[in-house]
Amino acid sequence: MQAQLTESQVLKIMERYGNDPQQLIAVLLDVQAASGTNYVDEKWAALAARVLDVPLSQIYDILTFYAMFSTKPRGEYVIEICRSTPCHFTKADQVVAWFEQALGIKMGETTLDNKFTLSRTCCVGACDIGPVAKIGDEVYGDLTLEKVNVLVRSYREGLPSFREALACQN
């Protein structure tokens, strides 16, 4: 679990984008990624509204419009299973069941240790290796039960080298 995000960190993220309101989406994505709980807290949204001089309502609009954002805490790792048709009909449902079993949760839920959230996503542009799961910035394709178990173990135990070979290279 990462340490709680601080005000100075959020200010620094905005500074990195030149405090430019045009970069609002990029700022919010970075804030979410740095949160450790994969969401944008209302206090950071309010801070961004103040610093970038945009209405808080506009930020709320953005956070609820774009699918990648969450306004509620999620697991440290959000496992997103592609549900678009090329993946769906190459057995994405099976992949969901494997993850559910490995994590002991149902689709849409978060594990008790706040490590994982299981969710669905639309196409991530990796239909050539479907069925796929996206975890953070990485996409894992041609999933099998074995790969799913390796992935869960690798993320749970903090062993990145276990999953490196499984990630889509482009």
Place this chain on the structure above:
Amino acid sequence: MSKLKTLVIEGAGQIAPAKVDDYLAIGGYNGLKKATGMKPEDIIGEVKKSGLLGRGGAAYPAGKKWDHLLHIPEFPKYIVCNADEGEPGTFKDRLLMAKLPLRVIEGMTIAGYVFGAKAGYIYVRGEYRKIQRVLQEAILHARGAGFLGKNILGRGFDFDIYIISGAGAYVCGENSALLNSTEGKVGRPRIKPPHLAEVGLFLKPTLVNNVESFASIPTIVENGGEKYFSYGSPDSGGVKLVCLSGHVKRRGVFEVPFGPTLRDIIFDPELGAGIPDGKRLKFFHLGGQSGPIGGPGQLDTPYDYKALTKAGLSVGSGAVVVMNEDVSILEYLKGVTEFFLHESCGKCVPCREGNKQIYKILCRLAVPGQSQPGDLGILRRLVDTMISASFCGLGQSAAVALNTAWRHFKEEFEANAVEGQAGAEAA
């Protein structure tokens, strides 16, 4: 003879993607070098001769778009690359950006030169965060080598490119929505007219082209539009990146000249190589979720813009999703409609409510004993309403798959439908 042609993806996987020297070694920047010695009108002339149609899916003639923008006497002008590749079944732009980012950058830089633009933006979907880093690295290297920034190639023109990240919204692939999102706002589409060439990014004249379109520009300029056109069929010049997925033995991105048949694309050993596990083809879905569905009877249609349109099909983004005989068309369409239900921005009623009602009816039709009187009639009416009355391309095309699948699989739609007029109980 091979059905493949390596042109726009020439060098992919053979070089370090972001390295300028590597790119130069495969003939990179020859297009820009030639372009900077040409008049803007002449460059556009080559683009027109190439017959290049917008490769994102809308198939709008690139030369016409460029010509329109050239004659607008307002500055600054902006160059925007639509890299919001969100059309399910499409992953060609990912390949181009990950393997040949400098070719996309070169194409945009040529556009920058043509229009006297100082700034270009690549709007990359948020899901491609790793690719954003590759592009960023490529931009830094291009700047370092004098191919971006001030006084490019010593020719006295300045142009730079910036990356903008999306955050998960299919509708942002619509160009006006994309510009709103680039400005840091919610990506809902704008009303048109005015055309984006007149009122685009920051309300200034703007060129928006797809990744593949920009990546095609260097070869068109370097070798001439006629040469590019000659690779394809007389009706559709040039080449296309086709994305094969679903139930084919070989999934992936293939570059083909226009002209081979759909059968070639799906069954040729160099391309899709047929259906795995000894199954038969049931249908194929072209151009993404927003594209038409075709059946085995259409396999001999040539893959080019004119022939496909004549057959009620289309090229779209280049997606070819193949499904085998085990897939229920109703289940498939439920998946398609669920996608649009999720991605509809909610701005207009036909799209927001139409997708919802279509999904409900498809769910009923998929299960025996669930259908209500009039379901099929309502379905038809919803499809017509969405196609003719939706605000933007998303809603207008959301029901295209359903509308075309109907022709091939009428009996599956009717299998569980009950007779009769829609009554009070159908509400």
